[in-house]
Every structure is written in structure tokens, then in C-alpha cells.
Amino acid sequence: MLDGQRTEQARKLIDLCKERGLMIGTAESCTGGLLAACITAVPGSSKVFERGFVTYANDAKIKMLGVDADLLAAHGAVSEPVARAMAEGVLARAPVDLAVSITGVAGPGGGSAEKPVGLVFIGSGRKTLDGPEVTVERCEFGDVGRNVVRERTVAEALDLLMRLAQRSSV
Template sequence: MTLDLRGRAATLLDAYRQKGLKIATAESCTGGLVAALLTEISGSSAVVERGFVTYSNEAKAEMIGVAADLIAAYGAVSEPVARAMAEGALAHSRADVAVGITGVAGPTGGTATKPVGLVHFGLARKGSPTLHLERRYGDLGRENVRRRAVEDALSLLEQAIG
């Protein structure tokens, strides 16, 4: 990840550390990149509680409790599943804030209704309603879609600490 992202991550971790808050991630299309970015920073163990890489539908269900019927009804890349991923990461960890990320990074896997570059995010915080963010980055290439998703996940985590 770039120096700019590392700097944002370090600032984010400092803010969470000062408030005594912990973070969990539930990542599908980013494959753990958010957790990896955060844990590149020395001292991140005071803030990063755990990360779940829930790439398959089975992993979403088994690791963080996303209901299989929810995935069947809406698809893995959807608002309800992104919300459930964030809520599941919060419920299956000791974190205070959790971000869930699911999308189509490409170059394959897109459809007319769920094109390459579509990413859904959920942000769950204890005592607050779960937020949702949808991004349609377009077919920027797999690496760029994933990088943009990491940037937006950081933005959500920054917003959560306000």
C-alpha cells in the first residue's frame, strides 16, 4: 500500500487508541487488505482486534454468522450482506467498530445488475445503527477496485470515530 494510505492508517489507529476503541474487519473482495494495511503499523495490536477474510459464502456463514438465506435472496454482493458482515464481525469479536466489504473486483464475475467495480460496505458500531455505502468504481482493473475499496473502508472507519 502507498505511503499516503499508511499515513491515514496510522492516524486512524492513533484516534482509536486514544478513545480506547477496537476494530474488526470482515473482508471478501479485498481479501484482508484493510487488516493488512492497519497491521503494517507498529502498535496496531492495541486497536486491531481481529480480521475475517470471508471470501466464500460458506466462510461468511460459518465465521461471522451471515445467514445463508440472506445470501441466497440478495447475493453475496449486496447491501444486506455487507451490513450482516459488519454486524457479524462485531458480534464474533471484541471490537467496538467493524467494517464489512463485499464486491466484484473483476475482471470476471460481473453481471448486468452487479457489474465489475460494484462494492458494498457495512459499518457496525456498538450502540449505533449499521451504515451502508455502495460504490460503483467501474471496471478499473482488479488492483484498482480493491485499492479504492480499502480507501473507502478507511473513510468509513474514520467517520465512525468522528
């Protein structure tokens, strides 16, 4: 699942974060830890990767990341507000500078007309003097297969982390 391109992408991110003294944390749902695995496959990643939360179940999102149960009830796990809350939860609960969160429908089942297979929300954020700064990207990969959705999500998350690292320093 982890191809050379993803590993190279992760290596570049790690090198930049080392250079800038940045620590990374992740919160993953539909990717089930694949992003953390990709990052930690690179030697030296322990210098920048602090922790990863795999919060597949809603209860895990609530208990581990502090996502409000009412937010989940109102919007569902696969939503912009939940992806934002997950990223904010990483920034609040881990000694990290950068965070990324992932929630979506990888398939093959579980989709609906409103939230089809291949819909993923990726939150990315950083700590600032004014508090957490988080943005959320909506990705529609389509019903291209579970593994492809997960791999494309990891690639996009790595890209978002790289952009954050380029704008940040401790």
C-alpha cells in the first residue's frame, strides 16, 4: 500500500519538519492509521512524529479527541465540522505544532446520496499565538475502491502537512 512516491513525500515532510523544529500529530478514521504508518516508515521520523490517534469509532473521537457528541449527532462523523474538531483535538491533546485529521467513506459500502463513497474531509492545522488555526478540505475521490480512496487521502494529507510546515516554524 505504501508506494515509493508516498514514502518520498513523507521523507520530504520529515526533513522540512526537522529543519524547522516542528512536531506532527495525526487523527485518522477512514485511513485507520495508514498516514501514521507512511510517516513512520521513514527512518528518523521519531524526531518529528509525536503521535497518531486512530479514532475509527465515534466514541473514540469523543474520548480521545474531545469531539462533541452533539456535533457528531448533528453532522455525522463524515463532515467538515467533525474533521475540524478532530484536528483541534490533536492540537489540544498532543505536544505538536502541526496536525491533520481524516474522516470519510472509503467504501465499498457505507455511502449515501449525501455522503457518497469516496467523500473525505481532511482537517489540517497548526498552533499559533492566537490558538489553533484549522482549515478543512473536502475531497471527492469517487467510488474508486477502498484502497485507492485511502491512498489518495494519505497523499493529500501529506501535501497539506507539507504546506503547513512550509508556513511554520517554532
